[in-house]
Amino acid sequence: MTIRITWMRIVLALVGAVAAALLVSFSGVITVAASSGHWAVTDWFLHWTMRNSVRTHAFLEGETSPVARDGDLVSAAGHFAAACSSCHGAPGVRPSPVMQKAMPPAPDLTRLDPGKYSDRELHYILTHGVKMTGMPAWGSAHPRGDEVRRMVAFVRLLPRLDAAGYRALSGMATGAGTVGAKGIAGGTMEGCVACHGNDGRGRGQRDIPVLGGQDPAYLARALADYAAGRRSSAVMQNAAARLTAAEREALARHFAAMPGLAPGLGAAPAGGPRAAALVTRGDAAIQLPACTSCHAPGKRAPVLAGQRPAYLAQRLRDWRGEKEVVDARKPQEVMPVIARRIPEEMIDPIARYLAGTGARP
Structure with missing residues (x-):
C-alpha cells in the first residue's frame, strides 16, 4: 500500500501531535516531582543543551573575566558563604540536605573540573543563571562586573581550599x-x-x-x-x-564611630599638583566639578579623605565602564558621568590625593 504525503496530511499530523501533547499535559499524568528524578537520557539531553547554550552565549557576550588575585577574594568568599554554600557546600561545609533534594541538585564546586568551563562561561553562568535548575542570575538588577569577576576567581580557587583556608577567606573565623x-x-x-x-x-x-x-x-x-x-x-x-x-x-x-577616615585631607597628600587642583577646584574646560564640592565634610556624599586609594581608583574605573549611563537624570547616575570626564591618567593620582597618603594598599 502506498501512502501519498501531501501538505494537508503533514498539517493534520502536526496538529494531531500538538493536540496529543496538550491532552497529555492537561491530564496531569506527567509527574513534576523532584523526587522522581530524570531518565538518564533526559538528564544527558538537558545538560548537553545547557552546555551548548552557555558556550554560544558566553562567546557572543565576549566577557573574558580576568581572574583576580587570590588575596582579593574576601568579598566573593563572604558572599559565597552567605548566598551560595547552602546549595553548593564549601570546604568543610556540607550543603543543605533540603537544597540537595532539588532536581537537579547543585554541583559540588569544590570538585569542579578546571577544564569543564572557561572563565568566560563561568562569568556567563554567574551573571545570568540557568533556567530550570535553581541557579539564579546575579543578585542585582545591574550586575557589577567586578563582583562577578571576583566570584569567577573564587570558584576557580575553591577546589584548592581546605576548610581552614575557606573559613579564613570567607570571614567565618574573623x-x-x-x-x-x-x-x-x-x-x-x-x-x-x-x-x-x-x-x-x-x-x-x-x-x-x-x-x-x-x-x-x-x-x-x-x-x-x-x-x-x-x-x-x-x-x-x-x-x-x-x-x-x-x-x-x-x-x-x-x-x-570607629577610627579610620580623616575629617579632612591629610597633611601631606600624594598625587601631585594636578590631582590637588582637580580635587579642590575641578576643571571647567572638561566640565569636571571639584570632588570637594560634594565630598567635603558635612556634605551628603561620603567622606573620601583617608579612604583606601585602590578602592577609590577601582570604583572610578568601574563607573567609567557603565556606558549605558549617559546623563545625570538620577542621583545615582552622577558618578558615572563625572568619572568619564576624569582623564584616565589622573585616576590613580586623584585616588592617592584623596587618600592623603600613598602608603595604603
Whole structure:
C-alpha cells in the first residue's frame, strides 16, 4: 500500500501531535516531582543543551573575566558563604540536605573540573543563571562586573581550599563569636565583620572600603539603598536585605564611630599638583566639578579623605565602564558621568590625593 504525503496530511499530523501533547499535559499524568528524578537520557539531553547554550552565549557576550588575585577574594568568599554554600557546600561545609533534594541538585564546586568551563562561561553562568535548575542570575538588577569577576576567581580557587583556608577567606573565623553592638544581633554583626573586619577597615582588601569615620547618615542611607535595590551590588544587597531600619541605623553608628577616615585631607597628600587642583577646584574646560564640592565634610556624599586609594581608583574605573549611563537624570547616575570626564591618567593620582597618603594598599 502506498501512502501519498501531501501538505494537508503533514498539517493534520502536526496538529494531531500538538493536540496529543496538550491532552497529555492537561491530564496531569506527567509527574513534576523532584523526587522522581530524570531518565538518564533526559538528564544527558538537558545538560548537553545547557552546555551548548552557555558556550554560544558566553562567546557572543565576549566577557573574558580576568581572574583576580587570590588575596582579593574576601568579598566573593563572604558572599559565597552567605548566598551560595547552602546549595553548593564549601570546604568543610556540607550543603543543605533540603537544597540537595532539588532536581537537579547543585554541583559540588569544590570538585569542579578546571577544564569543564572557561572563565568566560563561568562569568556567563554567574551573571545570568540557568533556567530550570535553581541557579539564579546575579543578585542585582545591574550586575557589577567586578563582583562577578571576583566570584569567577573564587570558584576557580575553591577546589584548592581546605576548610581552614575557606573559613579564613570567607570571614567565618574573623566573625566567629563577635558580640553584637547595641541594637545589633551577634549573628548580624558576624556577617558584617566577615568582610569589613572588626575594626571596619575592610580586612586590607582593595575592593572593600574603610567604614570607620564615615558619615553615619551616609552609611545608613547606603544600606537602605542596597536593601531597596537602588544601589547595585549583589554582595551588599544580599547583606542588607534582611536588616530592619533600626538595625541599619545601629550598624551605621557602630562603624562610623570607629577610627579610620580623616575629617579632612591629610597633611601631606600624594598625587601631585594636578590631582590637588582637580580635587579642590575641578576643571571647567572638561566640565569636571571639584570632588570637594560634594565630598567635603558635612556634605551628603561620603567622606573620601583617608579612604583606601585602590578602592577609590577601582570604583572610578568601574563607573567609567557603565556606558549605558549617559546623563545625570538620577542621583545615582552622577558618578558615572563625572568619572568619564576624569582623564584616565589622573585616576590613580586623584585616588592617592584623596587618600592623603600613598602608603595604603
